[in-house]
Amino acid sequence: MATMQDVARLAGVSLSTVSYALSGHRTVSAATRERIVSAMEELGYQPNAMARGLASRRSRVLALVYPAAERGLGGTVAEFVSAAAEAAREKGHHLVLWPFRTDQADEVRDLVLQGMADGVLVMEVTLDDPRVTTLRDAGVPFTMIGRTRDVAGLPSVDVDFERTTREAVDHLVGLGHRHLAFVNHSEATAAEGYAPTFRAEEGFAAAVRAHGLEPVVRRVDESPQAGREAAAELLDRSPRPTAVVTMNEIATFGVVAELQQRGIGVPDEMSVLAIVTSPGVADMSNPPLTTMHSPGADLGRLAVATLLSQVAGDPPPAAATLIPCTLEPGRSVGPAPGAPPAPAGAEPHP
Amino acid sequence: MATMQDVARLAGVSLSTVSYALSGHRTVSAATRERIVSAMEELGYQPNAMARGLASRRSRVLALVYPAAERGLGGTVAEFVSAAAEAAREKGHHLVLWPFRTDQADEVRDLVLQGMADGVLVMEVTLDDPRVTTLRDAGVPFTMIGRTRDVAGLPSVDVDFERTTREAVDHLVGLGHRHLAFVNHSEATAAEGYAPTFRAEEGFAAAVRAHGLEPVVRRVDESPQAGREAAAELLDRSPRPTAVVTMNEIATFGVVAELQQRGIGVPDEMSVLAIVTSPGVADMSNPPLTTMHSPGADLGRLAVATLLSQVAGDPPPAAATLIPCTLEPGRSVGPAPGAPPAPAGAEPHP
DNA sequence: GCGCTTCGACGAAGCGCTTCGACAATGACC
DNA sequence: GGTCATTGTCGAAGCGCTTCGTCGAAGCGC
Numbered sequence: 001m002a003t004m005q006d007v008a009r010l011a012g013v014s015l016s017t018v019s020y021a022l023s024g025h026r027t028v029s030a031a032t033r034e035r036i037v038s039a040m041e042e043l044g045y046q047p048n049a050m051a052r053g054l055a056s057r058r059s060r061v062l063a064l065v066y067p068a069a070e071r072g073l074g075g076t077v078a079e080f081v082s083a084a085a086e087a088a089r090e091k092g093h094h095l096v097l098w099p100f101r102t103d104q105a106d107e108v109r110d111l112v113l114q115g116m117a118d119g120v121l122v123m124e125v126t127l128d129d130p131r132v133t134t135l136r137d138a139g140v141p142f143t144m145i146g147r148t149r150d151v152a153g154l155p156s157v158d159v160d161f162e163r164t165t166r167e168a169v170d171h172l173v174g175l176g177h178r179h180l181a182f183v184n185h186s187e188a189t190a191a192e193g194y195a196p197t198f199r200a201e202e203g204f205a206a207a208v209r210a211h212g213l214e215p216v217v218r219r220v221d222e223s224p225q226a227g228r229e230a231a232a233e234l235l236d237r238s239p240r241p242t243a244v245v246t247m248n249e250i251a252t253f254g255v256v257a258e259l260q261q262r263g264i265g266v267p268d269e270m271s272v273l274a275i276v277t278s279p280g281v282a283d284m285s286n287p288p289l290t291t292m293h294s295p296g297a298d299l300g301r302l303a304v305a306t307l308l309s310q311v312a313g314d315p316p317p318a319a320a321t322l323i324p325c326t327l328e329p330g331r332s333v334g335p336a337p338g339a340p341p342a343p344a345g346a347e348p349h350p
Numbered sequence: 351m352a353t354m355q356d357v358a359r360l361a362g363v364s365l366s367t368v369s370y371a372l373s374g375h376r377t378v379s380a381a382t383r384e385r386i387v388s389a390m391e392e393l394g395y396q397p398n399a400m401a402r403g404l405a406s407r408r409s410r411v412l413a414l415v416y417p418a419a420e421r422g423l424g425g426t427v428a429e430f431v432s433a434a435a436e437a438a439r440e441k442g443h444h445l446v447l448w449p450f451r452t453d454q455a456d457e458v459r460d461l462v463l464q465g466m467a468d469g470v471l472v473m474e475v476t477l478d479d480p481r482v483t484t485l486r487d488a489g490v491p492f493t494m495i496g497r498t499r500d501v502a503g504l505p506s507v508d509v510d511f512e513r514t515t516r517e518a519v520d521h522l523v524g525l526g527h528r529h530l531a532f533v534n535h536s537e538a539t540a541a542e543g544y545a546p547t548f549r550a551e552e553g554f555a556a557a558v559r560a561h562g563l564e565p566v567v568r569r570v571d572e573s574p575q576a577g578r579e580a581a582a583e584l585l586d587r588s589p590r591p592t593a594v595v596t597m598n599e600i601a602t603f604g605v606v607a608e609l610q611q612r613g614i615g616v617p618d619e620m621s622v623l624a625i626v627t628s629p630g631v632a633d634m635s636n637p638p639l640t641t642m643h644s645p646g647a648d649l650g651r652l653a654v655a656t657l658l659s660q661v662a663g664d665p666p667p668a669a670a671t672l673i674p675c676t677l678e679p680g681r682s683v684g685p686a687p688g689a690p691p692a693p694a695g696a697e698p699h700p
Numbered sequence: 701g702c703g704c705t706t707c708g709a710c711g712a713a714g715c716g717c718t719t720c721g722a723c724a725a726t727g728a729c730c
Numbered sequence: 731g732g733t734c735a736t737t738g739t740c741g742a743a744g745c746g747c748t749t750c751g752t753c754g755a756a757g758c759g760c
Contacts, residue, residue, distance in 0.1 A: 001463060003716055014740045019718060026719090029738060049464040050403035051716030054745050059400060061466075068428045078418045085449050094466065097447030099435050113351060114399040116411075116444065224603070225636050250634065253574070257607060284600065286575050353746055364710045369748060376749090379708060401746030404715050465716095 002043035011039035061094045063117035068099040076278040076294045083300030105134035112140045119311040126193035141310040157302045160322035165203030173211050176336035177243040181216040220251045227254020242336045243271040267334035287331035295323040352393035361389035411444045413467035418449040426628040426644045433650030455484035462490045469661040476543035491660040507652045510672035515553030523561050526686035527593040531566040570601045577604020592686045593621040617684035637681035645673040
């Protein structure tokens with residue numbers, strides 16, 4: 001590989017001038033820069049990442065810590081990852097994935113202290129996350145995707161569950177629904193302190209009550225079978241719900257399957273609105289689901305921007321940045337049975 | 351951060367002695383080593399990855415190139431990734447994930463030339479993969495997971511589709527089945543040159559014919575709906591298949607759903623054997639599926655070992671290493687209707 | 701006791717880059 | 731026309747580590 005010295009020689013300038021031309025940290029005349037650039041091209045020069053990292057004490061690498069082994073990488077996360085990787089690249093950084101379990105916080109810290117990365121994006125943050133303490137105490141720049149119980153001054157980005165559930169509920173109530181149920185993630189996720197389970201549940205209940213209605217909430221295992229059972233149980237309730245909001249993709253399939261098997265028309269007799277979904281799930285069902293799509297890409301870009309400002313030494317932002325899911329119409333949501341069809345573009349709020 | 355110089359000073363030895371104690375590239379007396387080790391602990395020393403990489407021209411990083419944006423990271427891949435990450439760590443390396451699309455071969459190459467990684471694991475290799483040519487021409491050490499059309503002397507590990515399908519077929523034939531169908535991945539994957547679609551299909555057909563039977567093969571979109579349609583079509587065939595082998599997880603759910611909806615008993619009237627599955631899918635169906643589980647973890651370990659030997663400069667292995675899937679009994683496979691129940695532990699081969 | 705090898709440790713020369721201080725050359729200003 | 735910034739470039743000092751050549755001190759056989 002050609003070195004910077006080779007480039008300098010070929011361009012007839014000094015080594016440092018090449019470096020400044022590359023980094024822009026000092027001005028270089030247009031003519032000189034041009035000679036340098038063409039020398040680089042001629043030599044196929046690639047800057048040595050290690051040398052650069054050593055001299056600048058910056059690896060230009062951002063690490064995304066994700067427990068891939070435990071969860072796999074679903075569609076939402078994939079969207080997040082690719083948006084984050086692209087955003088990082090635009091800023092001259094690289095995004096690497098560190099598949100560490102939640103309890104391997106020390107290894108993450110050590111890798112950063114060894115200079116393998118300048119900062120860390122921590123995904124799947126639980127309400128009480130050991131990694132956050134470790135990283136904070138070690139002075140490692142990081143940004144959370146999700147929030148701990150106590151958000152106090154730690155940089156984070158997250159889905160706006162409160163607004164997402166409110167919009168979901170408002171939408172359904174605007175269509176005349178009065179009996180709404182929520183199919184949440186499982187009790188097991190709650191036991192792990194998986195924050196979305198709590199935030200969405202609370203948001204849903206609050207939004208329903210704000211309409212003077214009574215929420216029905218079920219925590220359901222992540223399996224089609226559990227979804228079927230939940231649907232069966234909801235159908236037996238009196239009053240029977242006419243709309244169900246789900247935040248549990250796998251169970252959602254079970255819910256829809258059970259409804260179909262019982263001959264309950266979707267959306268004529270029961271509306272199904274899947275929230276915080278990943279791309280592509282809508283079309284895995286028939287009729288295609290109406291969903292509220294998780295803002296994975298936006299979160300990815302935002303998380304990288306936030307982390308880079310942490311790496312640069314900026315003070316942490318006062319509050320978490322929250323982004324709601326966006327409604328993507330499908331054919332699983334309709335007016336409540338017996339309700340007048342909602343006027344197009346009607347304001348869903350009472 | 352403490353440097354190696356600090357450690358040397360505290361231990362009362364020279365810098366180079368510390369280095370040799372750490373690397374083992376030269377002998378260091380036990381007493382000296384012990385002083386060094388305790389000095390390291392006292393200072394909380396972490397070797398600087400950049401400096402080490404610069405001096406040794408080795409980053410000790412292996413990159414896993416995976417088009418996460420396109421595919422998401424399913425269960426199989428997650429198993430692979432975590433096994434590979436662990437294997438790498440055991441060898442003093444780090445595994446990072448580079449989420450590049452298949453057409454970003456140049457970026458992968460450049461990153462390696464910049465010294466960000468010593469070698470590359472290329473996942474989801476297609477029959478004619480542009481990345482393979484680019485990496486080979488650039489002299490970048492790499493190992494493929496999967497195989498190109500032409501395996502000639504390129505290091506690779508892969509699922510043994512031939513043996514997996516043969517064992518699946520033998521198992522079913524041993525249970526008395528005479529009419530076997532295969533639900534494959536979609537035509538779209540075939541168009542992309544996705545190798546498993548071809549290898550499994552060919553393996554299945556050959557295995558069935560080896561028993562003097564006639565294979566039925568369908569390429570099915572990756573959706574439950576497409577699975578339902580495939581099942582419906584298979585049921586209408588004459589003779590009607592009594593066993594279906596599937597290699598398409600999402601479609602498999604549709605197949606099972608359609609069978610259930612039509613009241614076709616699984617496995618009494620129809621056996622379903624899902625091959626190349628990821629963990630957990632068996633239990634997402636009811637009854638739990640009999641599966642042949644993808645050897646993701648073994649492949650991960652093997653791929654890392656192969657890549658490290660490439661990085662060390664060994665000649666590429668003559669042939670690809672293939673690992674079959676392993677049969678995991680569930681309750682979706684049984685004797686053919688009307689066939690005598692297979693004796694326990696019966697040899698499935700005729 | 702002599703030369704011989706072996707062992708353990710040291711010093712110094714890089715690895716390829718960033719960045720600081722220095723310094724001509726140029727232009728602006730009164 | 732002298733002073734003072736400003737601009738563009740250079741040389742050199744590291745960044746923290748690996749590794750080569752070297753060398754004193756033991757250990758060996760005879």
